[in-house]
Amino acid sequence: MEPEGAASPAPPAPPAAEPLFGDRLAVAEAYVAHLADTGVSHGLIGPREVPRLWDRHVLNCAAIHPAFPESIRVADVGAGAGLPGMVLAIARPDLRLVLVEPLERRTRWLEQVADDLGLTNVEVRRAKAEQLWGSLDADATTSRAVARLGELARLSLPLLRPGGMMVALKGERASIELTEDASVLERLRVADSSVATYGEGLVDPPSRVVVLHVDGTAPRLRTPVGAGPAQSAEKKRAKRRQRRQ
């Protein structure tokens, strides 16, 4: 695809970046410089996002890092330009991040940037989440702006080991989607669900995530279950066809 916009200078790190990144701040600054430059020219980030790269994109992703226990393997489903996966890999070198992204142009960019930043805890997988069901045994998944909660759970939970957790950045819709998609989550054997808020006093608004824990005793989800809206609609159509016959 053709470049979508001209590169702009990277904005300086705001004061809140220091407590979130600590001694990794220089790496975070280098990542933001990539976003503002080739991230824009390769069409991964809109040029209008450049002035708010820190506040709207990087800091709110970094803020959720306490959600993840030490040294676990986390899959970012639909990583795009590395939000939140690359940011978590920078803020938390103890985590191992698997960035799952189907678009080649994006995975090539992610690989180049991870290499340039010297991140040895990042693995980029060019695939849709569904293509990795049964072959990825993540302790946790994470994601931002990929799908509504029920569909995201359908995509993400089969990537988890038994007892693993999904942490979805959802903003103000977190509680609404949790209520609206409750029956889908039940079918997906979600044992426990909650909304948590991170980064109070550092990011405005604070980052809100939905956390789902799968039942550790249930058999591992490996195949699609009838949870997605598309699948439910198809089932209804099939039933109507059957009634007509």
Ligand SMILES: C[S@@+](CC[C@H](N)C(=O)[O-])C[C@H]1O[C@@H](n2cnc3c(N)ncnc32)[C@H](O)[C@@H]1O
């Ligand atoms: C709106 S972008 C969000 C990117 C990034 N998470 C962010 O917040 O900036 C959604 C991303 O999800 C990816 N995606 C769409 N369907 C997917 C699937 N089934 N499995 C994995 N990634 C998917 C798209 O290619 C795209 O990069």
